[in-house]
Amino acid sequence: MSTFSFLLEGFRNLRTTGTFTRSSPALCRAAIDRIDFPAAKVIVELGAGDGVITKHILERLPADGKVIAFEVSPDLCDDMRALNDPRLIVAQDSAENIRHYLDQIGADKADHIVSAIPFAALPEDLGKSIVRAAKDTLRPGGCYNQVHYSLKTKSYYEDAFGEVETKRVWANLPPAWVLYCMR
Template identity: 35%
Template sequence: MASIPLKKKNLVRPSTFLAQWGMFFRQFVKHPGMIGSIIPSSASLVDAMLADVDWARARLFVEYGPGVGTFTRTVLERMHPDATLLAIDLNLDFVAFLEAQIDDPRLRVVHGSAADVRRFIRESGHRQADYILSGIPFSTLPEGVGEDICAETRTALKPDGAFLVYQYSAYMRRLLSPQFEELQERVEWRNVPPCRMFTATKREVLAQAA
């Protein structure tokens, strides 16, 4: 989908490539279980994950675990001027980094768990999201947490909304299949390491008349 040009571009404060990598590496060392890879996502992965987003329709885009903003910046570049990007992260250092680096009124960064996504959506003035993107490593989460996040995510999405997930294993398939009516899976080989991409779509099933 083509992006929608903004009347006023989001302001990204000066941040060098090395500064972003430095922050990412330090957090990986401190919290390896919270970060899926020691290397930030590639531009190829970002483009592939966001290729099918209907930017003209989307008014609320949610991101779990934005980290240093690799996806966040691209989402803001493509997003509608009237849309909102809600970024949820458990890591306070990443929250502070994003708030210091990106000055865009459409971005709302909150500290908390993806399991509380519906509360954060309500607090942002919305009812449901059009898209929810996640790169958090579900395979390292405590027992039951991944299932809870997927269930909450489905409820948080509008009908025909999509949960976009990028992971480095096939583990996510077993969490998404019970919750979503439609699931697509593919691999982005140009990322290091190669990354699995899942698109789980919420389809409302109409009850049949008796």
């Protein structure tokens, strides 16, 4: 998907994309910080968009690892499928259904979860339900990293995980936050 096409997708579906621009390389690096890649077998990505963060994950993921990337936009899912990586499972589905996809690949838990879901644009009950599902399917010691453009929904992660560390990423348009939670 071209930058212009991504911009149009953002305008058409801001509620699900959460932004008009792709994540910068600096934001992508911050989003996957704290992931123990050598030991990671299953990484779940929520709100994967066109796969810009997914590509960074795949670059560092071991050959025997899997990424389950959730996205609700059919066009953005097509972009991710075009990455043509056998380690990538594109789940065109709600992130509430993490358990179902882990079961499909025979995984008890995800090692790490990265999310760029725009929770501020979703109903509060749905957002909290997704965060709880993420926590419930994350292995002890695993990290949950959330990309946001505001801290409006920080309480979702505090309620689920307790302590939340935040990092501001200025080298992104617009500047963004990454919230780090450990299970």
